[in-house]
Amino acid sequence: xxxxxxxxxxxxxxxxxxKEKAHELxxxxxxxxxxxxxxxxxxxxxxxxxxxxxxxxxxxxxxxxLLTKTFEIIKRTQxxxxxxxxxxxxxxxxxxxxLLINAIENTRPLLHLSAIKRGGVKYQVPIPLTEKKSYFxxxxxxxxxxxxxxxxxxxxxxxxxxxxxxxxxxxxxxKRKDDLHRLCESNRAYAHYRWS
Amino acid sequence: MALRVFGLxxxxxxxxxxxxxxxxxxxxxxxxxxxxxxxxxxxxxxxxAAVQKQKxxxxxxxxxxxxxxxxxxxxxQHLEFQIGKRHLANMMGAxxxxxxxxxxxxAISYLFPSGxxxxxxxxxxxxxxxxxxARKAAEFDETGRPFHSMFxxxxxxxxxxxxxxxxxxxxxxDLEERMLRRGNKPDENQKLETAGFQLLPKEHLERxxxxxxxxxxxxxxxxxxxxxxxxxxxxxxxxxxxxFLKPLIDQSKQxxxxxxxxxxxxxxxxxxxxxxxxxxxxxxTVRLPGTGKITINGxxxxxxxxxxxxxxxxxxxxxxxxxxxxDVEANVEGGGTSxxxxxxxxxxxxxxxxxxxxxxxxxxxxxxxxxxxYRRRERKKFGQEGARxxxxxxxx
Numbered sequence: 001x002x003x004x005x006x007x008x009x010x011x012x013x014x015x016x017x018x019k020e021k022a023h024e025l026x027x028x029x030x031x032x033x034x035x036x037x038x039x040x041x042x043x044x045x046x047x048x049x050x051x052x053x054x055x056x057x058x059x060x061x062x063x064x065x066l067l068t069k070t071f072e073i074i075k076r077t078q079x080x081x082x083x084x085x086x087x088x089x090x091x092x093x094x095x096x097x098x099l100l101i102n103a104i105e106n107t108r109p110l111l112h113l114s115a116i117k118r119g120g121v122k123y124q125v126p127i128p129l130t131e132k133k134s135y136f137x138x139x140x141x142x143x144x145x146x147x148x149x150x151x152x153x154x155x156x157x158x159x160x161x162x163x164x165x166x167x168x169x170x171x172x173x174x175k176r177k178d179d180l181h182r183l184c185e186s187n188r189a190y191a192h193y194r195w196s
Numbered sequence: 197m198a199l200r201v202f203g204l205x206x207x208x209x210x211x212x213x214x215x216x217x218x219x220x221x222x223x224x225x226x227x228x229x230x231x232x233x234x235x236x237x238x239x240x241x242x243x244x245a246a247v248q249k250q251k252x253x254x255x256x257x258x259x260x261x262x263x264x265x266x267x268x269x270x271x272x273q274h275l276e277f278q279i280g281k282r283h284l285a286n287m288m289g290a291x292x293x294x295x296x297x298x299x300x301x302x303a304i305s306y307l308f309p310s311g312x313x314x315x316x317x318x319x320x321x322x323x324x325x326x327x328x329x330a331r332k333a334a335e336f337d338e339t340g341r342p343f344h345s346m347f348x349x350x351x352x353x354x355x356x357x358x359x360x361x362x363x364x365x366x367x368x369x370d371l372e373e374r375m376l377r378r379g380n381k382p383d384e385n386q387k388l389e390t391a392g393f394q395l396l397p398k399e400h401l402e403r404x405x406x407x408x409x410x411x412x413x414x415x416x417x418x419x420x421x422x423x424x425x426x427x428x429x430x431x432x433x434x435x436x437x438x439x440f441l442k443p444l445i446d447q448s449k450q451x452x453x454x455x456x457x458x459x460x461x462x463x464x465x466x467x468x469x470x471x472x473x474x475x476x477x478x479x480x481t482v483r484l485p486g487t488g489k490i491t492i493n494g495x496x497x498x499x500x501x502x503x504x505x506x507x508x509x510x511x512x513x514x515x516x517x518x519x520x521x522x523d524v525e526a527n528v529e530g531g532g533t534s535x536x537x538x539x540x541x542x543x544x545x546x547x548x549x550x551x552x553x554x555x556x557x558x559x560x561x562x563x564x565x566x567x568x569x570y571r572r573r574e575r576k577k578f579g580q581e582g583a584r585x586x587x588x589x590x591x592x
Binding site: 003007010011012015018021022025026027029035036037039040061 | 446511537542562570
């Protein structure tokens with residue numbers, strides 16, 4: 001349900017993308033840009049999405065501040081590691097946004113289990129996830145892991161640890177993904193219940 | 197047999213008359229042509245008197261009665277319209293002979309000023325041909341035998357159209373195959389240009405076909421048209437396709453760019469009034485050349501404490517590469533932080549159009565900076581917790 005008529009198209013902010021589509025969009029009205037989108041180099045789509053998931057009760061300023069703090073902690077630890085490392089300094093990534101993206105990619109599940117009732121018995125049937133849903137689950141799991149903390153630790157600290165862990169393929173979130181995959185693997189015999 | 201032929205002749209005559217009418221009206225657009233093509237088969241004409249002596253089926257009889265009634269009705273309506281027009285012309289002190297539809301509209305809005313919001317609800321006076329939509333002519337002869345093979349689909353014109361589209365598509369497919377076998381390629385220069393066009397909307401198509409069609413049927417129409425247009429040899433049936441296309445307005449040239457004025461210090465400036473977003477309202481002045489100074493209600497950019505709002509202000513400036521080259525002054529009232537920032541953002545973007553080239557304006561349009569954001573808070577509904585959220589459902 002949108003205020004704009006159906007033929008309105010989402011705005012494109014990237015100038016090189018604009019050039020590709022300029023001809024076909026010359027006669028089509030465009031929706032206004034959102035109030036979170038900018039063309040600044042600090043803008044990232046996944047980052048924006050993650051901020052929205054951190055958000056509680058519409059306090060977007062706080063959500064943004066928390067993510068910024070997280071990135072600061074990540075950057076500091078990575079720089080420290082870089083200085084302590086002996087040899088092979090090229091493999092240490094210090095860009096926090098890249099680390100966040102890596103962490104999300106590493107924790108993305110491919111399948112999930114859904115209960116399907118056949119002949120009065122509920123079966124746990126493995127079902128493939130859409131891309132959007134799998135990104136959502138990855139981000140949700142990372143946040144859930146970060147929110148499960150002691151009271152003394154702040155959210156940015158815990159979130160930074162989780163992201164750093166997940167970015168190198170370790171930690172609780174990656175384990176959670178692997179567990180789910182293993183469960184799906186063991187229930188593969190029921191896969192056909194999706195159709196029959 | 198003779199009877200049937202006779203009936204057909206009458207219908208044919210009617211067609212000719214109508215076609216001539218269409219020509220004299222001189223409709224230049226291709227939709228006009230499309231309308232004329234279908235209208236020839238469908239509009240009601242005076243009932244053929246000679247037919248009535250022959251043995252006539254019940255359906256034809258009732259049709260003839262209805263057609264006569266309709267004709268009478270339209271005649272009186274036309275008469276009334278002419279008289280009304282003359283009265284209006286007298287009232288306005290104009291010549292009744294040269295009184296056009298535009299003059300009528302003007303006179304009506306002057307004599308019967310209406311505060312009603314919806315334009316459809318305001319008083320109007322138009323020709324009866326427009327007010328009473330065209331009706332179908334007899335689709336069967338005196339014996340009750342339909343002319344059209346798809347008569348019993350109840351929408352013969354529509355299904356004929358679908359049939360025609362598929363026939364065109366098949367023709368093009370055959371052509372493509374033949375050309376492939378010969379090793380020829382479609383002519384790139386002649387490629388059909390559909391970027392500035394849109395398929396006829398549903399209401400328009402209904403008017404052309406003089407038939408009511410369902411949403412799903414319109415979907416079928418647009419799908420098959422798209423398949424036809426997608427063919428590499430679509431330019432071969434250009435005439436057919438263009439009958440069902442409607443030109444779109446060029447969005448990039450829609451809004452006129454205002455000329456900047458000169459202030460006392462010899463700087464160019466543009467003021468945009470009524471920059472609205474949510475409940476905020478702003479007026480924004482942009483001055484060139486400047487040093488990048490931003491003034492909002494007498495304060496600098498720290499008027500906004502939230503980072504996101506500051507970013508919003510800089511978005512159009514940074515996008516046009518004008519950061520530090522212009523001065524911005526804004527007065528805002530109403531609304532909250534993000535609403536105010538949005539209003540100023542729109543104002544800056546609109547004002548900047550005067551200082552950048554056409555290409556950049558189009559780029560800004562594509563980035564969604566020049567579109568007014570009409571979204572408002574959605575109201576809470578009764579029986580629901582909020583705008584969309586429902587109360588928890590408990591069975592008992």
